[in-house]
Structures are given as structure tokens and as C-alpha cells.
Amino acid sequence: MESRRKFIKHALISSVGLGIANTSIASSMPEKGPQTKITLPDVSKMISTPPDIPFVPKRVASWWVTIEDLQWPQKSIRDKIKRRAEAFAEAKIDMAVNYGFHIRFNYANYFGHIHGYMANVCEELHKYGIKYMDHYSCNHIHRPKNQEEFRKLHKSHRHHVLLFHDPVAADYAQYEGHLFNDLCEVDIRDGSRGYAAQYQMEAFCHNNPNFLDMHVKYLNRLLNDVPIDAIEVDDMCDYVGLAACGCPYCRERFKRDYGRDIPPFNDPDFWGDTSKPMLEWGNYENPVFREFIRMKIDGIVDHVKLVKSVVGNIPLMSCCSSTGPILLNSISLDLEKMAPYLDFFMLENVGTNVNSINWVSKDAEALHQKDISRQRGNSPAIALSYTIYEKGGYLGWALSRFWGVTNWSSTHNQRLEEDPVDAREMEDVIHEWNNWEVTNSDLDYTKGNDWVEVRLVSNSYCRDNGWRDENGKEHWDRLKAWSRLLVKHNVGYRFLRTEELADGNALKKESTPLILDGVACVSDVQYNALCSYLASNGKAWLAYPFGTHDEKGFKRPVPLSNKLIKLFGKKITIIRSAIDSDPLSELMDKGEFSPVITQTGGDPRWAVRMRMNDGKFTMHFMNTAMKPVPHPTIKDNQGLAIIQDIDSFITNNRLSYEIKLKSLPSQQLRLMSPETNDKKQIINLKKNKSGAYRFDVDLSDIKIYALLQ
Structure with missing residues (x-):
């Protein structure tokens, strides 16, 4: 629903x-x-x-x-x-x-x-x-x-x-x-x-x-x-x-x-x-x-x-x-x-009205549920998107591609008081996009691995116990704020949830830093696992509070952060919360964090997500500045106009990037999009003097989504 x-x-x-x-x-x-x-x-x-x-x-x-x-x-x-x-x-x-x-x-x-x-x-x-x-x-x-x-x-x-x-x-x-x-x-x-x-x-x-x-x-x-x-x-x-x-x-x-x-x-x-x-x-x-x-x-x-x-x-x-x-x-x-x-796991993510183009606010939920499915034996993650017209269906299809999950497309004409006179059948709405995918880019999502640079810790104990800070903000508010920043700066991330936080061996499998923002409710098992990780040269960014309560919501006499900082202060970077600042920019400005991909030219409102699919490099582009074209008469039950078409506020679509990787499986890639049908641009990646791969793309004819593979 x-x-x-x-x-x-x-x-x-x-x-x-x-x-x-x-x-x-x-x-x-x-x-x-x-x-x-x-x-x-x-x-x-x-x-x-x-x-x-x-x-x-x-x-x-x-x-x-x-x-x-x-x-x-x-x-x-x-x-x-x-x-x-x-x-x-x-x-x-x-x-x-x-x-x-x-x-x-x-x-x-x-x-x-x-x-x-x-x-x-x-x-x-x-x-x-x-x-x-x-x-x-x-x-x-x-x-x-x-x-x-x-x-x-x-x-x-x-x-x-x-x-x-x-x-x-x-x-x-x-x-x-x-x-x-x-x-x-x-x-x-x-x-x-x-x-x-x-x-x-x-x-x-x-x-x-x-x-x-x-x-x-x-x-x-x-x-x-x-x-x-x-x-x-x-x-x-x-x-x-x-x-x-x-x-x-x-x-x-x-x-x-x-x-x-x-x-x-x-x-x-x-x-x-x-x-x-x-x-x-x-x-x-x-x-x-x-x-x-x-x-x-x-x-x-x-x-x-x-x-x-x-x-x-x-x-x-x-x-x-x-x-x-x-x-x-x-x-x-x-x-x-x-x-x-x-x-199987599903996420209802996109509605039918003009507000649906604001997809960045849904990125946290999408990746959170994607991690739930990943930890459950890499089960299929299915994003359900509602639509009335073709462009809404395309938006949902594109988001599923950007997130690296299965797309479930659903018309929702009967959610309106009456069906539009030009209502389309479900199979007609999705026909074009599915056929383009099969012909041009039939990726197996279960073999896709997001390029992860940081792990964002989401501890459900905070939710279970109703924890809020002195300003009434909860742990999830901070995680959503981090998600927006990570999308804005094109930093690859994944969630690290409650059970994984309690497993020291799992924490040590990756060297990427942990982001601990407002993780107030922490169990002793989680604390010990975190100590084991930090003792093995692990890194963490910490925004207070941390460990003020246990897993059942009882307040601790002394916050666990006191002992943690005393033991591992050199491994922990104290940051401000993302709820009211941009700690990611501050870390980048200080040279304490350098993202893998940096945009060097063009409008920065194209979000980028890198993924390895069965050993092959892919890069997905998603517009964060879409301009919804409302239907002139049809509104949903809340009185909001239905999306009839989608345009873009971006005018400078000639984009330049640098990727800081030692090597890539291929240095010649194809840029494509359903919006340009079967037209493809050949993109050559060239190493500059600093050893980074540099490349340019032209998204001038594209409003919503493109793929480099």
C-alpha cells in the first residue's frame, strides 16, 4: 500500500x-x-x-x-x-x-x-x-x-x-x-x-x-x-x-x-x-x-x-x-x-505523486533493507515502485538499478478515486524499460557488490528502547542525515547492523572505518567486539553519545565511550553529528578521508554509485535534481498532483571524474541509458600523473538515469 x-x-x-x-x-x-x-x-x-x-x-x-x-x-x-x-x-x-x-x-x-x-x-x-x-x-x-x-x-x-x-x-x-x-x-x-x-x-x-x-x-x-x-x-x-x-x-x-x-x-x-x-x-x-x-x-x-x-x-x-x-x-x-x-525482502519505496522524485531521502531505507537481505544468505531484495504513467515506472526501474536490487513495478490506478481515462496496463508501462535492460544490460543483482568506503552503524537497540537525544532526535535521524551526505559526496557505503556489531571477526573482515553516530544503546558483547576490532588496527568515527545505555535501555553509570576513548583514542576520530553538520566534508578538508571517486567538472547533482557485478566494473548515475511534470488535473487522495513526466533542473551535464584505484578490470567502458535508446558512448579511462583514472561523460540527453559498464 x-x-x-x-x-x-x-x-x-x-x-x-x-x-x-x-x-x-x-x-x-x-x-x-x-x-x-x-x-x-x-x-x-x-x-x-x-x-x-x-x-x-x-x-x-x-x-x-x-x-x-x-x-x-x-x-x-x-x-x-x-x-x-x-x-x-x-x-x-x-x-x-x-x-x-x-x-x-x-x-x-x-x-x-x-x-x-x-x-x-x-x-x-x-x-x-x-x-x-x-x-x-x-x-x-x-x-x-x-x-x-x-x-x-x-x-x-x-x-x-x-x-x-x-x-x-x-x-x-x-x-x-x-x-x-x-x-x-x-x-x-x-x-x-x-x-x-x-x-x-x-x-x-x-x-x-x-x-x-x-x-x-x-x-x-x-x-x-x-x-x-x-x-x-x-x-x-x-x-x-x-x-x-x-x-x-x-x-x-x-x-x-x-x-x-x-x-x-x-x-x-x-x-x-x-x-x-x-x-x-x-x-x-x-x-x-x-x-x-x-x-x-x-x-x-x-x-x-x-x-x-x-x-x-x-x-x-x-x-x-x-x-x-x-x-x-x-x-x-x-x-x-x-x-x-x-x-525474499521488499521495500515499498516510490509513490505516484510529484514528491516521488525526492529519492535521496529513501536511500537509507533502501540500503538498510538491502543489508538485511544480504545478511540473510544474499536473499533477493525487491524494491516496489508505484506509478500511473510510464515515467513513474521508469523512475522506479532506475532506482532499483541504482540500488542494485530487483525491480517490482506496479501501476496504482485504483489508488485514485477513479481510473484515468488514459490509464495504462502494467505490462505496457514497464515493457520499454525491461526490454532495454534485457538487450543492453541484463545484470545479475545477486552478483553485484557495492563499492564500500565506510560502514554506517545502525544499532536497533536504540530504536527498541525509544532512545532520543536532548533535542528529541533519534539514532535513525542521524543515519538518514549520514545517508544524504554520503550520496551528496558519492561515497560508497553500507549499513552495519546490530548482530554484525556484536561479531568481532565480522568487523575485522573489512578495513573501512565504522561511523558511530548516536549509538547510545550498546550491549557489552557489542562493546567487546568493537574493542577487538579497534585493537586490530580498525578505525572508527564517533559522534557522541555512545554506550550511555545497555541493550535493554537501562542507563549505564558511566558511558562506554569514556573507556573506549581511553583505550583506543588514537584509532577513533571524534566528529560532530551529521544531524546538524557535515562531518564528512570536515574530514575531507582535513585530509583524514579521501573518497575513491571525485567529481572535477559539471553539475554535482548527479549521484554516482560504483558496483562490481560478477567481476565487472559498473557505475550508475542517478539525478538528484529531477523536475516533476505534474498531470494538469489528476491528483492523489492527498491532493498532490500525479507525475506525468520528469524533466531535470540540471543544465551542465558534461561531467568529469577521477577514480583513485590501483587498477580496473577494463579501461574502456560504454555509457548508456534507456533515455537514449540503443545509443552508446565509448568512455576511455586514462591515468593521470597522480595515478588516478580520469574520464568525462556527457549526460546532456539524459534526465534520470545512466549506466557506465
């Missing part, structure tokens, strides 16, 4: 789901009648195994469905499937992802229709060697509360393919004997069913064994009915928010795992100032609240484990638009903790 980012920023409501029980659990809520037994797979001792990667998609696209597709197997529907499968093949798409029938349990009465349709889609796609991934939200049902909410749902979320129970039928809606109303989260404030106002949905509780039993039974039916190649089970989080879940299963889990009771909602020592927006609730100074956050995420991770135990060796993915900021705690979204049980 494109609005997922907006939800994270603007949600004002409450509730949350937690947990999963062990092998045998009473199925009914304790105060309700006689109990029956439900047996679920015991995931409490489930360990992470290598990811299941039977194939690696390169060019992914959404397979949109509409409500008329429920009329399958009518001839017109079957014929449409055949035509679209052929068009997907012509567009060089290698994996199609179902889009629609999204809030899956809305359609419990129609699973036979939907599964028959999807099986037919698989049959036609498989003729062309195209993989098929189902994609659905597992834990929601649409339940607009009134006519205003009903109309809002039909305005904003047509892409779900809306078909849900009216208020009378909703009281009887069920699947496999489980009434939906009995599976929902409980709002701690008033005992009502948990409601996600952003999507007009009620949410099933991740800790309710009846819901989990229903989900397992549905998954088994889906796998039996449809020969899917992969599956994306969405919303392994809680869009209802922090004021839930108050059901007996959640209360029991908090008591069982942490020895705690969920306090009443009028306890400000736990809930904080609840007059504020929901995302700002909670007192992180209270260790019980921090444990509550952990417990909620524990339950969702257990749900992911359960799903993986059912789907087996079929690749599993879940939606995720963000991994860094504290506010994710309020919706229990934590990809890093789910990662050991996932096989």
Missing part, C-alpha cells in the same frame, strides 16, 4: 495484537463457554535455516485483478488471463505478483472462485516460465464504522478489490467455524474490537490461537488449490496501534513471558501522554513499557514462523516500507526480527 508510509506518519489511533501460543491452547476466550483444544505447530523452538531461494526474480510486476475476475471461469476472464500472460512475457517480466483480493478473509465465501482464477493464471504464466506470487493481507477485515468511513474506504482503497460484509452479515461472518468478530483485537480503552481507521479495518489478534488456526487452514487450502511459486503474507504488524490488545491471550503472554500485567489505560507512567497522537504514546523511561513493545513484536515474529512452517520451501515475503525509526514500535513492525524466517 502506498499509504503505508503516510499511516506510519499520521496514524492517530490505538490497539495492538500480540503473540502466539504453544502446541496446545484453549481455543475460546476464557470467559466464554466450554473450551475446545486447538493444536498448532510449536514454533517456540523453531530456528532459522538458510533461505529458500529456488529462483531469483529480476523484473517483477503486479498482476492486477478486479471484481469481475470473480466471474471465472467465464470465457472472457480466461481469455483475458491468456492475453495478459502473453503480454507479461513480451514485457520480459519474470515474476507476477497478485494484486487485489487483498484483505483475504473478506472473500471467505469466494475462495473457490479466487483460487480457481489464480490457478488458471499460474497455468498461463508458467507456459512462459514466469513465476507467480500470491500476495494478501492475513489479519484484517474491512469494517467501516459509518457512512463517512464507508465512502472513505471506497475512495481510497479501491485497489483492494472491495467486497466485504455489511454490518448485519458481519456478525455471522466466519471461516472454518471461526467467527471473525471473536478473533479481533480488543481495545484496552473500552473493550471494543480494535479498529485501524487509516484503512477502515478491524484486525485479528496475532496472539489468538483461533485466528492462527484459521490462517493455517486457509494456507493449506491455498497451497493445495494453487501452484504458487512464492507467497507474500502481508501485514505482519499491527495497524491498530498501541492501545491493544487487551484480550486474554495477550494478557496471558505478557504475564507468561515477562511476568507483567498490562496496566490500565489511565496509567500515564506506562502509556505516557495519550492526548498526543498514538505514535507518540508510551513512556520509554518505564522498563515495563519497553518490555510491552518487545512482547508485541515477539508474537508477530511467532506468526511469521508459523506461516513459514506451513509454506515450507516456498519463498516467503512480507510487506515493509520502513525499518529504522522508533515510531515503528507503535505498529509492531520489525523486519530485522522477522528476517530469519523470510526468504
Whole structure:
């Protein structure tokens, strides 16, 4: 959902789901009648195994469905499937992802229709060697509360393919004997069913064994009915928010795992100032609240484990638009903790409106999630980009190339109140760019290695414990600031995350300096690993604070930075935080850091990223000064104009660079771009007197993206 980012920023409501029980659990809520037994797979001792990667998609696209597709197997529907499968093949798409029938349990009465349709889609796609991934939200049902909410749902979320129970039928809606109303989260404030106002949905509780039993039974039916190649089970989080879940299963889990009771909602020592927006609730100074956050995420991770135990060796993915900021705690979204049980990883990165050209702000999230997938056995990382018109699709395609990940392109016409009269089919939007790629530059992203000059330390303990500095800035704010600086100066970087920071041997595998900016929450294991690294001639740039708290958020008597500086002061460069300065420029001006690539001529707003692909040198150019051309009439649901075309603010596109490397695999490269079709410039790299390679490129006919390979 494109609005997922907006939800994270603007949600004002409450509730949350937690947990999963062990092998045998009473199925009914304790105060309700006689109990029956439900047996679920015991995931409490489930360990992470290598990811299941039977194939690696390169060019992914959404397979949109509409409500008329429920009329399958009518001839017109079957014929449409055949035509679209052929068009997907012509567009060089290698994996199609179902889009629609999204809030899956809305359609419990129609699973036979939907599964028959999807099986037919698989049959036609498989003729062309195209993989098929189902994609659905597992834990929601649409339940607009009134006519205003009903109309809002039909305005904003047509892409779900809306078909849900009216208020009378909703009281009887069920699947496999489980009434939906009995599976929902409980709002701690008033005992009502948990409601996600952003999507007009009620949410099933991740800790309710009846819901989990229903989900397992549905998954088994889906796998039996449809020969899917992969599956994306969405919303392994809680869009209802922090004021839930108050059901007996959640209360029991908090008591069982942490020895705690969920306090009443009028306890400000736990809930904080609840007059504020929901995302700002909670007192992180209270260790019980921090444990509550952990417990909620524990339950969702257990749900992911359960799903993986059912789907087996079929690749599993879940939606995720963000991994860094504290506010994710309020919706229990934590990809890093789910990662050991996932096989593919996705990032929703680009929307449809004119603000989408501001891609630099998304670079941190993209590379953060790329590192999550890299550390998970180099699993496929898939960037999902939404668009209405071709240029938006090209922007998403280009960003995926720049980041070195798989592109998932998706039109999003149904996110508008009505389809544009000139709306294009998904396969038509991406056809040109995919075919150019296959003909000119069919790179294997799994064999690509970014040129890394610094390692940016991202420690999730800071997020987990809600740490902020005296100005209210969090660790992730500093990391985003660093990302912007590194893009600006064309410095290759990667993230180094929590587990790697605790592994001294892993730290020593690379000689690039560590950037430690606002790493306030540090475990003893991480500190010892860092000491081992520094003792082996490692280098670090440090901006205070460091190690003021431990991994559980408890304040240390003395910051670890005191001892670290005393022991390894010569190996550590003290810097100012990137949040309010440019420490990278300061280090360069002092001669303490020299980037591999330096621009010596032309407009500096072309960002450059170097990568070795299967031993071959590549350099990707991405415009940071794009000029969106808005559609004259069409706006999104927030009132922002849709991108119709993209121009550039850059006028001096004759660029010169120096690369400080001892050698390159090739000194004659080709400059190319889909924007110049099959035209290529031959670029010769010549060594100057200082030993650096010098070269010039002319991007005068290019507005968005180019490649040197």
C-alpha cells in the first residue's frame, strides 16, 4: 500500500495484537463457554535455516485483478488471463505478483472462485516460465464504522478489490467455524474490537490461537488449490496501534513471558501522554513499557514462523516500507526480527505523486533493507515502485538499478478515486524499460557488490528502547542525515547492523572505518567486539553519545565511550553529528578521508554509485535534481498532483571524474541509458600523473538515469 508510509506518519489511533501460543491452547476466550483444544505447530523452538531461494526474480510486476475476475471461469476472464500472460512475457517480466483480493478473509465465501482464477493464471504464466506470487493481507477485515468511513474506504482503497460484509452479515461472518468478530483485537480503552481507521479495518489478534488456526487452514487450502511459486503474507504488524490488545491471550503472554500485567489505560507512567497522537504514546523511561513493545513484536515474529512452517520451501515475503525509526514500535513492525524466517525482502519505496522524485531521502531505507537481505544468505531484495504513467515506472526501474536490487513495478490506478481515462496496463508501462535492460544490460543483482568506503552503524537497540537525544532526535535521524551526505559526496557505503556489531571477526573482515553516530544503546558483547576490532588496527568515527545505555535501555553509570576513548583514542576520530553538520566534508578538508571517486567538472547533482557485478566494473548515475511534470488535473487522495513526466533542473551535464584505484578490470567502458535508446558512448579511462583514472561523460540527453559498464 502506498499509504503505508503516510499511516506510519499520521496514524492517530490505538490497539495492538500480540503473540502466539504453544502446541496446545484453549481455543475460546476464557470467559466464554466450554473450551475446545486447538493444536498448532510449536514454533517456540523453531530456528532459522538458510533461505529458500529456488529462483531469483529480476523484473517483477503486479498482476492486477478486479471484481469481475470473480466471474471465472467465464470465457472472457480466461481469455483475458491468456492475453495478459502473453503480454507479461513480451514485457520480459519474470515474476507476477497478485494484486487485489487483498484483505483475504473478506472473500471467505469466494475462495473457490479466487483460487480457481489464480490457478488458471499460474497455468498461463508458467507456459512462459514466469513465476507467480500470491500476495494478501492475513489479519484484517474491512469494517467501516459509518457512512463517512464507508465512502472513505471506497475512495481510497479501491485497489483492494472491495467486497466485504455489511454490518448485519458481519456478525455471522466466519471461516472454518471461526467467527471473525471473536478473533479481533480488543481495545484496552473500552473493550471494543480494535479498529485501524487509516484503512477502515478491524484486525485479528496475532496472539489468538483461533485466528492462527484459521490462517493455517486457509494456507493449506491455498497451497493445495494453487501452484504458487512464492507467497507474500502481508501485514505482519499491527495497524491498530498501541492501545491493544487487551484480550486474554495477550494478557496471558505478557504475564507468561515477562511476568507483567498490562496496566490500565489511565496509567500515564506506562502509556505516557495519550492526548498526543498514538505514535507518540508510551513512556520509554518505564522498563515495563519497553518490555510491552518487545512482547508485541515477539508474537508477530511467532506468526511469521508459523506461516513459514506451513509454506515450507516456498519463498516467503512480507510487506515493509520502513525499518529504522522508533515510531515503528507503535505498529509492531520489525523486519530485522522477522528476517530469519523470510526468504525474499521488499521495500515499498516510490509513490505516484510529484514528491516521488525526492529519492535521496529513501536511500537509507533502501540500503538498510538491502543489508538485511544480504545478511540473510544474499536473499533477493525487491524494491516496489508505484506509478500511473510510464515515467513513474521508469523512475522506479532506475532506482532499483541504482540500488542494485530487483525491480517490482506496479501501476496504482485504483489508488485514485477513479481510473484515468488514459490509464495504462502494467505490462505496457514497464515493457520499454525491461526490454532495454534485457538487450543492453541484463545484470545479475545477486552478483553485484557495492563499492564500500565506510560502514554506517545502525544499532536497533536504540530504536527498541525509544532512545532520543536532548533535542528529541533519534539514532535513525542521524543515519538518514549520514545517508544524504554520503550520496551528496558519492561515497560508497553500507549499513552495519546490530548482530554484525556484536561479531568481532565480522568487523575485522573489512578495513573501512565504522561511523558511530548516536549509538547510545550498546550491549557489552557489542562493546567487546568493537574493542577487538579497534585493537586490530580498525578505525572508527564517533559522534557522541555512545554506550550511555545497555541493550535493554537501562542507563549505564558511566558511558562506554569514556573507556573506549581511553583505550583506543588514537584509532577513533571524534566528529560532530551529521544531524546538524557535515562531518564528512570536515574530514575531507582535513585530509583524514579521501573518497575513491571525485567529481572535477559539471553539475554535482548527479549521484554516482560504483558496483562490481560478477567481476565487472559498473557505475550508475542517478539525478538528484529531477523536475516533476505534474498531470494538469489528476491528483492523489492527498491532493498532490500525479507525475506525468520528469524533466531535470540540471543544465551542465558534461561531467568529469577521477577514480583513485590501483587498477580496473577494463579501461574502456560504454555509457548508456534507456533515455537514449540503443545509443552508446565509448568512455576511455586514462591515468593521470597522480595515478588516478580520469574520464568525462556527457549526460546532456539524459534526465534520470545512466549506466557506465
